[in-house]
Amino acid sequence: MRRETIHAWLLLLPALVLLVAFTHWPAVATLIDSLYATPRGGRAAPFVGIGNYTDLLDDPVFWQALRNNAWYALATIPVSIVLALLMALAVNQALPGRAMLRMAYFLPTMLPMIAVANIWLFFYTPDYGLFDRILAWFGGGRHNWLGDPATALPSMIAVAVWKETGFFMIFYLAALQTMPSDLREAAALEGSSRWNYFRRVILPLLMPTTLFVLVNAVINAFRVIDHVVVMTHGGPDNATTLLLYYVYEAGFRFWDTATAATATVVLLGIMALTAAFQFGVLGRRIHYR
């Protein structure tokens, strides 16, 4: 082997070891585990092939978790991205108290999700929680926000949007700050309207940021479930069970490692597909400076 090749591999080695140990090997091990039944009391687990997968497809709770997660992703991702962009545009202008406003927008991001969930738990308290008190002024009645299957998932979505938007705003704000001012001057000279300038200049230039934010938003939609654990335990009647919570419950409440591994493989598959789409299709259409 050439000397440089050896050097190259040696330089890559530390990162490679970490990646293999903490990312690739667990993924492969999960895939292998998903082909075996759950070991019981010291006995070795028998090989069951795709049996775990057919069992999973037969489980209505799994399908509900998948449906819930789809709605959850479809709502949180666009809403938080659009809100983040609007907030970034708002605090990018010269305003009195701009620093305070930026901090206020960013504050939810700095709180741990567990704390956020507990605060919102109070907001959602029926009868005397914040929302019901405000609604009472307008003659509104009682809402069992988290106990009613119709409002439980939207309530969780609101928490996620509130938590995430400030984080995405920071990226947009950073991108807006680096935008050269001669673009704006050139557009003004051309007599371009503000909307036109936003649509034709700012938005395309923000696309790399948008892709980055989108990737993060998609990951978060499948990865962050702390608020489910704190606020609803997936209830009522599985109305707020997300895919990862399903995995957690199977793995650590039922000690059914086979089902947990199988659902994890499905989750990994979904993530891999969306990542391929994002980088393969969207990434190629985006203009990088």
Place this chain on the structure above:
Amino acid sequence: MIRRRNLLAVSAGILAAPAILRAQSVQKLTFYYPIAVGGPLQAVIDGYCKAFQQETGIAVEAVYAGAYGETLIKAMTAIRAGAGPQFAVLLAAEMHSLQDQDILVSLDEIGLDADARKWLDGFYPAFMANSHADGRTWSVPFQRSTAIFYYNKSAFAEAGLDPEAFPTTWAGLAEAAVKLTKRDASGRVTRWGIKLAGDLGNAQWTFGALANQAGQRLMNEAGSEVYFNQPKTIEAMSFWRGLALEHHATPDGVSNWPQLSPDFLEGNAAIIQHTTGNLTNVRDKAQFPFGVAGLAGKTSPRTVVGGGNLYFFKNASPAERQASLRFARWVSEPERAADWSMRTGYIATSPAAYDTQTMKAFIERVPTANVARTFLPVATGELSVHENQRVYKALTDNIQACLNGSKTAAQAMADAQGEADRILKPYRRV
């Protein structure tokens, strides 16, 4: 040469001495415990550990591990990783599913002499109801409770009810709850008559009491069968649902356990079904005169026991097991059981604790502390089966579907039975 070899042997002996000593006597134990009620219980537990160390020289490290669910998860994970505690306080109802995992050691295996057997016989039988399987004893009671009602005496007086005569039947309870429900001019409820917990982890406990009130046990002793679709079980579910649907005395849908105490203390609920373990917390915080009453029943009061037992794990060495058992016996001595009960509100685990002078004086001062104990004879064991958490979820999902109105009581219970039968199938020995 010879001298050198001797020296070697002697020094090897000295080096090995601590290991030999360790094998014979235990210097340190670790146990996990949960806190499921309000109050500064951590300090109390740490105090016991310190006192135990002074008496025996064995250091006991008590690790607070969250609520019951989290403690179970942490203990199980640690044991699987080979670094688990020697014993832990876990839900009494987890006995069968802990056996599924094959991590427990029975008290019989640790070794019980005549003295120890007498000690076991000293506990209230209701608290040992979830401890026996396969003819052996698997756990001993520690922080035990029953479900009881807390009620707001001012609200009772305001509604024209006698604060000293709490209803003992379902009909009486429903009637009182209706009267206690208060609405403002716009029809908005400002105080609910009654609230019961229906969230995951608590719904099955609430429901275990209701089923017992209708005269139905929810499972067999072996933990391999459940009786969810029995007529009396369905009747219990209908009663719960009816409190909202017919009587409008409890909110529609699911009420959560952690919200019940604040609701009661805020005056938002006049009656709550909660654990005796919450007594000290309510006593400290209630701004109004409150009462404690046994749960009503269809015809007469019935309740369910709950709370945590001490379990001993297989991964401990024989000496550690002995030392753990010693701690268990030490902590359940009448004086200490009485102390724990007074500081928490949990029911002391043995009648002997109630014969101590301190306890007698305390009950004279705080008569509410004695209420729950008098209902032990009409208490049933908690729902406890193999794959416990899974069966809990099957039952809870359907209870919630019924409370939300998407299933009838009969439909919900039939579905819960079907799901539980599927889960328990491997555990049925024909």
